[in-house]
Amino acid sequence: MAPPGPARAEPKEDHLGPVLQRLTALHPKAIDLSLDRIRALLTRLGDPHLHLPPVFHVAGSKGKGSTTAFLRAMAEAAGYRVHAYTSPHLVRFNERIRLAGSLIDDAKLIALLERCERVNAGAPITFFEITTAAAYLAFAEVPADLVLLETGLGGIADTTNVIPQPVLTALTPIGIDHVAFLGDTIAKIAANKAGILKDGVPCVVGPQPAEAITVIEARAAETKSPLFRQGRDWVVRETADGLVWRDRVVELSLPRPALLGAHQVVNAGVAVACARHLSGFAIAPDAIAAGLRQVDWPARMQRLTRGPLVDLLPPGAELWLDGAHNAMAGEALAEALTLLPQRPTWLLAGMLNTKDAAGFLKPLVPGLQGARCIAIPGETNSLSAEDLTSAARSVGLTAEPAGSAEAAMRQIAEMIRADAAPAPAPNHARVIIAGSLYLAGRILSENA
Structure with a gap:
């Protein structure tokens, strides 16, 4: 869940302003870091989170947004209709909810937020919880092939962690962040973020500190989740004119990512691994290459x-x-x-x-x-x-x-x-x- 405190102020010209400010006022006086509130609201809404297309779920301290953007570009290049939920937004709240390739429009978003507001009936709930519920409604009502969910904070008690059986999970690099809510050590933070692993669901793992790997492997043993780890099961490296991505089955020669930086090579590698392990989806090498070239993720260099x-x-x-x-x-x-x-x-x-x-x-x-x-x-x-x-x-x-x-x-x-x-x-x-x-x-x- 998002940390306590007021939600960010919205631009005055934003038509969503009134409903967003009303939802902010419902913020509980104490944060219990549980999923009780979101589950109760979703039950009253008809459990839209149980009626979604296949879900990909990602957590991490760094790179989860870029990884999601890469994967979305790859899947769309392969011809799939993709929903995506990310946070925070940069300019307009609509950026958080992408429906089958397009940002949700104001009219639909306002209607969904007001519907959640009515059903919640004034009960304490965080801004992130109630707006995530609206995203689930949108994803359940608009046809698509795949849903990409990015955690807002941590993993165990994040509002995106109500999906019982995603098709794939991923953990991008984990570091010290949000210590007031996740813990003050890599091991504690990794334990929280690894809470997105589900029974039998594969997990792609980006480069991690040794302390994080120990915790992730323990969680995977509990959930019987196959892990696909960078450095062990797959590797990515830069070349003079692009990237080489390799696992035990294939070696792919790929273009340089459109996003600048060595860390984006890491994020691109995680996204390629996810594209390769999305059960039921065929994302060919040419679609992976197109996604790397065409990815659009503002405010990243x-x-x-x-x-x-x-x-x-x-x-x-x-x-x-x-x-x-x-x-x-x-x-x-x-x-x-x-x-x-x-x-x-x-x-x-x-x-x-x-x-x-x-x-x-x-x-x-x-x-x-x-x-x-x-x-x-x-x-x-x-x-x-x-x-x-x-x-x-x-x-x-x-x-x-x-x-x-x-x-x-x-x-x-x-x-x-x-x-x-x-x-x-x-x-x-x-x-x-x-x-x-x-x-x-x-x-x-x-x-x-």
Whole structure:
């Protein structure tokens, strides 16, 4: 389930605003991290989660969204109609629910949310629980061949974990994250996330720390779930012109993923393994290759080339956006930046107060000139600009607070110009915006 606290504020022009705000007000005063509330609501709704197409279920600390995006692109390239449930959204809530290839439209989503609201009858329930119930209704009512479900938090008590018998599960890399809810060790977090394993259902396992593997294997023994582990049962590696993916049966030569970064090679490899092990589905190598080329997943090393924030920078300076928000993602982002041509790089950061800011920022320090830190607009659970600045300084990063993304960008632009003087065209700099998917959503909205 999503952590306690207010749901993110919706843009004022969003037609969904009124119903989403009413649902937020139902948030229980205490979180019991159980599935009792969601199960009770689903029962009153006619158990839509029991009437879905075959379900793929994924959990992990890093990469589950990208893995889901890759797998969706592959399955759609093979001709399948695919539903997908992901979180959080970037700009519009509709992004969380994709029906047979298209984002759910406002009218249908409002009708489903209001239906859940009526049936719930004012009982305490989290925002994530009731909106997930709406997704199940949508998936049960619109024909499709496959449902892709991404956990919101953990696994055992996540609202997506009510599916009794998915066709396949997957565990992307597990690290330290959400310690207040999942535990303060890799083993505890892995035990929670491995809670999505079901009796006899195969599970694809991405690269994991040794402590996580021990726990995952124990859970798989309990559930008699066959594991397909990276490094043991399949491997993926980069080549000069793409990827090679190999298991004990086939070796596939594949194109480079459309998403940038070594971590996306890992995510692509997990998705290929999932495509190979989706029982009842035929996803041929050409569809897998097409999915890698065609995948679209915003705010994952996304280059912004136009818009008011871009216009604030000197001509030729690059602006990139990434949703990285924990220590593992900080390491992946730092590595991804090394793949780009070398340029002086500045960071514009905003983070939630539930995240390890210092842990996220530390890997980035060697590649940065400095940072400007902001509070995420509209997010009650955002770190203040001052607190984030303190975290940045604690790991050796030169940082200052700023009042907004626009103000931060103006300050960075001035520093870029000063560093470039006396050159007439300061076109050698790069700015990366990162720290939170919620921040990424605000940036995409502001820069539209």
